[in-house]
Amino acid sequence: MAYFWLFAFLGLILLDRLRRIRVDTIVRQHQFDLYALRDELREAVLHGEIDPKNWVFQYLDSSIVKTISYLKNINLWRLLFVALTYRRDQRFLIAREHLQRELDKPSNKYLAEIHDKYAYALVCFMISRHTSLKVSLLNLFAAIEAVQYLKRKLDRLIEYVTELPETSTLEEHVPALA
Numbered sequence: 001m002a003y004f005w006l007f008a009f010l011g012l013i014l015l016d017r018l019r020r021i022r023v024d025t026i027v028r029q030h031q032f033d034l035y036a037l038r039d040e041l042r043e044a045v046l047h048g049e050i051d052p053k054n055w056v057f058q059y060l061d062s063s064i065v066k067t068i069s070y071l072k073n074i075n076l077w078r079l080l081f082v083a084l085t086y087r088r089d090q091r092f093l094i095a096r097e098h099l100q101r102e103l104d105k106p107s108n109k110y111l112a113e114i115h116d117k118y119a120y121a122l123v124c125f126m127i128s129r130h131t132s133l134k135v136s137l138l139n140l141f142a143a144i145e146a147v148q149y150l151k152r153k154l155d156r157l158i159e160y161v162t163e164l165p166e167t168s169t170l171e172e173h174v175p176a177l178a
Contacts, residue, residue, distance in 0.1 A: 023129065027072045030125040034071070037121060038064045041114050049110055055173040056102050056111045063168035064118060070167050074122075076130050082164055083157040095174045096163055119159045126158055 041061055044050045050057050067074075086092045103112040163170045171177055 024072075026125070026128045030121065030128065031068050031071055033121050033124075034064055034068045034118075037114065037117055038068075040117075044110060044114075054108070054111070055175060056099070056108055056115075059099070059168065059170050059173040060111060060114055060118065062173070063162060063170065066169060067118075067122070067161070067167045071125065074125070074129075074161065074167070076126060079126070079157055079161060082166060083160045086160065086164060091171060091177060092163070092165070095170045095177060098174045098176050099163065099170060115162065118162050122161050123155065123158050 038061065041050070041057070041064070045052045045057065052058075102108055103115055161167050165171060
């Protein structure tokens with residue numbers, strides 16, 4: 001009987017270790033994707049496509065770097081908690097609105113594309129990290145039309161990651177908050 005419990009315990013340790021290795025691998029892969037995005041942004045500065053003094057560039061550059069270092073801590077549950085925490089924070093909401101106005105300007109088209117790629121990279125990360133969530137959501141989307149509303153909300157929550165104080169420097173770069 002003791003051998004059974006020892007074997008079961010060792011099996012659980014092995015499964016936990018395999019899960020951690022999988023998550024570490026996913027984090028590392030997506031960190032490299034974010035490094036590539038950061039490099040693309042900085043290359044645009046070198047080619048004169050973006051003004052390095054533009055606060056949106058500075059926000060994106062520093063936020064991508066901050067997200068790379070924080071990526072291992074990001075999961076769906078933490079994202080939901082943080083998004084609910086900041087959904088009524090006036091400084092955060094003002095900063096988001098100001099950022100959106102800047103990204104909507106034609107002169108910031110390239111920065112808006114980088115911001116979209118940044119958000120997309122985080123969506124891909126969340127889907128990779130929570131594969132069971134992906135399968136469950138796909139089944140729900142097919143069965144229930146109301147879940148489409150939840151998906152839009154989830155996408156907006158994921159987009160928050162690019163602007164939340166934990167993963168970005170947005171509030172430091174928005175002129176209206178300085």
